[in-house]
Structure formats: C-alpha cells, structure tokens
Amino acid sequence: MIKITFPDGTVRDYKAGVTGLELAREISPALAREVLSVTVNGEVTDLTRPINSDASIRLHKWDDEEGKHTFWHSSAHLMAEAIEQLWPGTKFGIGPAIENGFYYDIEPGSGRELTDDDLILIENKMKELASQNQPIERKEVSKKEAISYFTKKGDEYKLELINELEDGTISFYSSGTFVDLCRGPHLPSTEPIKAIKVMSLAGAYWRGDEKRKMLTRVYGITFPKQKMLDEYLAFLEEAKKRDHRRIGKELELFTFSPKVGMGLPLWMPKGAEIRASLINFLTSILKKRGYKIVATPHIGNVNLYKTSGHYEKYGESSFRPVSTPQEGEQFMLKPMNCPHHCEIYNATPHSYKDLPLRMAEFGTVYRYEQSGELHGLTRVRSFTQDDAHHFCRPDQLREEFKSIIDLVLYVFRILNFNEFTAQVSLRDPDHKEKYIGTDENWERAERDIIEAAAEMNLNTVIETGEAAFYGPKLDFMVKDAIGRKWQLGTIQVDYNLPERFDLTYNGSDNQKHRPVMIHRTIFGSMERFVAVLIENSAG
Numbered sequence: 365m366i367k368i369t370f371p372d373g374t375v376r377d378y379k380a381g382v383t384g385l386e387l388a389r390e391i392s393p394a395l396a397r398e399v400l401s402v403t404v405n406g407e408v409t410d411l412t413r414p415i416n417s418d419a420s421i422r423l424h425k426w427d428d429e430e431g432k433h434t435f436w437h438s439s440a441h442l443m444a445e446a447i448e449q450l451w452p453g454t455k456f457g458i459g460p461a462i463e464n465g466f467y468y469d470i471e472p473g474s475g476r477e478l479t480d481d482d483l484i485l486i487e488n489k490m491k492e493l494a495s496q497n498q499p500i501e502r503k504e505v506s507k508k509e510a511i512s513y514f515t516k517k518g519d520e521y522k523l524e525l526i527n528e529l530e531d532g533t534i535s536f537y538s539s540g541t542f543v544d545l546c547r548g549p550h551l552p553s554t555e556p557i558k559a560i561k562v563m564s565l566a567g568a569y570w571r572g573d574e575k576r577k578m579l580t581r582v583y584g585i586t587f588p589k590q591k592m593l594d595e596y597l598a599f600l601e602e603a604k605k606r607d608h609r610r611i612g613k614e615l616e617l618f619t620f621s622p623k624v625g626m627g628l629p630l631w632m633p634k635g636a637e638i639r640a641s642l643i644n645f646l647t648s649i650l651k652k653r654g655y656k657i658v659a660t661p662h663i664g665n666v667n668l669y670k671t672s673g674h675y676e677k678y679g680e681s682s683f684r685p686v687s688t689p690q691e692g693e694q695f696m697l698k699p700m701n702c703p704h705h706c707e708i709y710n711a712t713p714h715s716y717k718d719l720p721l722r723m724a725e726f727g728t729v730y731r732y733e734q735s736g737e738l739h740g741l742t743r744v745r746s747f748t749q750d751d752a753h754h755f756c757r758p759d760q761l762r763e764e765f766k767s768i769i770d771l772v773l774y775v776f777r778i779l780n781f782n783e784f785t786a787q788v789s790l791r792d793p794d795h796k797e798k799y800i801g802t803d804e805n806w807e808r809a810e811r812d813i814i815e816a817a818a819e820m821n822l823n824t825v826i827e828t829g830e831a832a833f834y835g836p837k838l839d840f841m842v843k844d845a846i847g848r849k850w851q852l853g854t855i856q857v858d859y860n861l862p863e864r865f866d867l868t869y870n871g872s873d874n875q876k877h878r879p880v881m882i883h884r885t886i887f888g889s890m891e892r893f894v895a896v897l898i899e900n901s902a903g
C-alpha cells in the first residue's frame with residue numbers, strides 16, 4: 365500500500381500503481397470527466413501514469429495553468445499527426461504549449477512551403493482525428509531504440525534532441541499514427557479536444573539560432589468547448605482593433621524606419637507630445653516627493669559594466685562595444701542607468717542624516733533583441749525608462765518601499781488604471797547560496813516589502829524563489845479594458861551594486877556603512893507605457 369496526500373491534507377492508503385484518473389473517479393465521476401493532468405510530488409504528469417510510492421498529488425482541470433498546458437501540449441501532438449498525414453515526410457522540431465495555445469516547428473515534406481490556405485486543411489484534419497478519440501500512449505525507450513526509430517524516419521531534428529538526452533530518461537508518446545519523442549505530460553486521449561483553430565504560420569530558426577535552418581512554426585489553439593473558442597476569437601478581434609501598432613500609425617504617433625534600424629522607435633510630433641506630457645507630469649510629482657533629477661550619457665566605458673556585472677549579463681548577447689581611435693578605449697550603449705547613478709552617488713560623501721537619496725532620470729537604454737522578437741513599442745531595441753534609484757539605510761527600506769508604492773498607486777489612479785495586482789518575489793529559502801547579501805538583510809528586506817504592501821492595502825501574490833539573485837522585488841501588473849494584463853512598474857531591492865561600486869555613508873558611529881539600493885520604475889518605459897495607454901483606450 366502507498367499513502368496519497370491530497371491538497372486538503374487528507375491522507376489515504378491505496379494500492380501501489382493507482383493512477384491520477386482512478387483517484388479522480390473515486391472523488392466524483394464529474395471530476396474524472398474534467399481532469400486533465402496530475403501533479404505527483406511536484407511534477408506534472410499523465411493521468412494514466414501509475415503512482416508507485418507515497419505521494420502528494422494535485423489534480424488539474426482546465427482552470428489550472430497545468431491543466432491548460434497539458435491540453436495544449438497534447439493538441440500540438442494532434443496537430444503534428446494531422447500535418448504528417450497531410451504531408452508525409454515532414455520533419456518535426458519542437459511543439460510546446462505557450463501562453464495562448466501551442467505551436468509546432470516543422471519542415472514540411474518534399475520541400476513544400478506552407479501557405480495560409482493550408483491552415484484550414486490542418487484544422488479540418490485535426491478535427492477528424494480528434495473525433496476518433498485516439499488514446500495518447502507513453503512508452504519508455506532506450507537511447508538506442510530512440511535513435512534507430514528517428515534514423516529510419518529520417519528526422520534529424522529529433523535525433524539532435526535525443527543525442528542530448530541521458531539513456532534511461534527517454535520516452536515516446538504515440539497518438540494515432542504519430543509517434544513523438546516527448547517527456548509529457550499529455551491527456552489520456554484526444555477526446556477532450558472539442559474546439560480547434562489553427563491560427564497562423566511564422567518562420568522560426570531551429571533552436572532559436574540565426575545560423576541554423578529556418579523552420580515553419582504553425583500556431584494553434586484548442587478548447588474543451590466551442591463557446592470558449594468563439595469567445596477567444598472575439599477577444600482577439602477586439603485586441604486587434606486596439607493594436608497600438610495600427611493606431612500609432614493611423615494617428616501618426618510613432619514610426620519605425622528600416623533605414624534607422626529595426627526596433628528603434630521614432631516619435632512623430634503628436635506621439636512626442638504625449639511622451640513629453642507624461643514626462644512633465646511625472647517629473648512634477650517626483651520633485652514634490654523629494655526626488656533629485658539627474659542626466660547621464662547614452663554610453664559608458666566597458667569597465668563600468670564589468671564593475672557592475674552587466675557586461676557578464678548583457679555583454680555577449682548584446683550590442684558589441686564601440687571602439688574609439690585611441691587604443692584600448694571601449695564603450696557600450698548603456699543597457700541600464702544604474703551604474704551611472706552609482707557613480708553620481710560616489711561623487712560626494714554621504715552621511716546617514718542625508719539618506720534616503722532618491723535619484724531619478726528618464727534614461728534611454730539599449731538592449732539587443734532578435735529581429736523576430738521585436739513588436740511595436742512593447743519589444744524594442746531602445747527605450748526610455750522612467751528610472752529612479754533610492755539609496756537608503758537598511759532601517760529606511762520599509763518607508764522607502766511605502767513611498768514608492770504610494771507613488772505608483774497615485775499615478776495609476778490619475779491615469780485610470782483601477783485594476784492591478786502586485787507580485788512579491790522572494791528568494792528560495794532552500795537555496796540561499798544562490799543569492800548575494802546576508803541572511804539578516806534578506807529576511808529584513810522581505811519582511812519590509814510584505815509589510816509595506818500590507819500597510820498600503822495592496823493585494824499581493826507572493827512567489828517564493830522568483831527573486832533576482834541580488835534582492836527581492838515587487839512587480840505591478842495592470843489589467844486593461846479588455847482584461848489583458850500588462851507588467852508595468854517594478855520595485856527591486858539591490859544588495860549587489862552597492863558592494864560592486866563600494867557605495868558608503870558615514871553612520872552615527874562615524875564608521876562607513878553600506879547603503880541599500882532600490883531600483884524602481886512606474887511606467888516601466890515610455891514606449892511600453894504609451895503602448896498600454898493606446899491599447900487600453902483603443903486610441
């Protein structure tokens with residue numbers, strides 16, 4: 365017998381080998397009809413997988429992310445089966461679930477190019493296959509068997525993936541005529557997949573590598589009910605009407621020019637006016653709230669970013685440094701404003717009595733994004749952050765947090781964002797070694813954030829293990845007029861940069877102490893915020 369612990373804490377004995385589906389059936393036949401996957405000891409798995417030892421379990425329905433994920437990932441297999449039947453010889457890359465639906469990266473058989481006319485063919489084939497209620501079956505295979513299967517099939521993409529796996533960890537899943545290399549989890553059968561839409565095609569480099577082959581990415585979405593699909597498509601129509609890229613063009617707010625460069629927004633007079641009035645609005649509030657406005661250049665010496673650690677993070681995958689005629693001098697476009705601000709802090713001595721110091725700048729930063737990732741004003745290569753850094757004593761952290769939360773709420777209220785959520789990201793207490801800073805500082809900062817949020821009546825979700833290595837943070841998500849969530853402001857504690865830049869203040873004991881640094885934005889960036897304003901108001 366094994367012990368199964370349910371989410372409500374109930375523990376019951378079962379025969380080893382019991383499955384998630386059997387447990388659901390025992391609770392109620394209705395639940396068994398709705399359940400899609402099961403988490404066993406923290407791992408999401410198939411409902412039909414035998415549970416062989418003591419376990420805590422959680423059953424997932426459509427409303428859980430895990431349930432949707434299983435549903436959509438299984439639908440990706442179904443779509444692959446349809447594509448293989450339509451165009452034999454197709455090779456398959458990967459087919460994951462995504463935020464809305466799923467995709468599969470494929471190389472269609474016999475050099476064929478898919479067009480939008482093929483989408484409906486795939487969709488109809490999927491409907492035909494789904495109505496056959498095909499079971500989705502798991503089989504564990506050795507590495508040798510796996511290699512032999514895909515060698516015979518002639519699918520070098522799957523072979524490349526298999527080669528990176530350890531023998532003994534490889535499984536195949538088959539549904540109908542399609543066999544895939546996959547870890548799972550999947551639905552027990554295609555039966556719950558009732559509504560299907562194959563959405564679009566795109567190009568995608570194999571493994572996201574620009575030097576490798578461009579595959580065809582086929583996007584789809586499925587639902588357990590036709591009504592849900594209809595609602596989703598209506599929502600997309602509404603979102604399309606609000607698309608800031610279309611409205612921005614129509615109202616002549618901003619533009620992009622291939623001659624200037626992809627992802628580099630050009631503000632046209634009307635857009636620049638909106639941008640300037642937002643900056644003026646915020647600047648006047650910042651001045652009232654004790655912020656000091658600073659200005660810094662768009663580039664910085666490479667060594668600045670080696671000191672800050674940003675070179676390690678952004679150096680290789682970012683814009684390359686700019687060289688000057690003088691040998692050995694190299695500059696980077698700034699990916700962040702913080703190092704410049706640290707050096708402004710270091711330019712004068714600070715006493716404990718002068719803190720907190722709140723330093724603000726509308727600072728333009730540059731980050732490399734692959735051209736395929738660029739999207740209107742929300743994914744760009746240059747953007748202007750409404751950035752600020754608070755330098756304070758550890759005992760001032762909570763008050764500083766409260767002042768920032770108050771500021772964010774004030775701005776949201778004036779701009780009519782009335783629905784928002786806030787997420788607090790804490791460190792993973794089981795892996796303290798991954799984080800910089802003392803236990804005492806972390807515990808205090810985490811407590812300060814949580815209490816500051818509570819004192820400000822902020823509704824928060826707490827996520828453990830989501831903190832950056834250098835400090836806990838709080839993120840704001842706003843809900844727009846059609847229910848979409850956008851991440852805007854962030855408040856981030858940092859114990860790292862004060863160390864790296866050797867920031868100090870003179871304490872009341874006349875000794876040198878380390879200040880704490882808080883990074884914060886309210887809009888996130890001017891580009892992103894204007895995009896959200898446009899999409900929220902539909903222009």
Ligand SMILES: [Zn+2]
Pocket residue numbers: 437438441537544545546547548549550
């Ligand atoms: Zn799969």
Ligand SMILES: [Zn+2]
Pocket residue numbers: 700701702752753883884
């Ligand atoms: Zn910063």
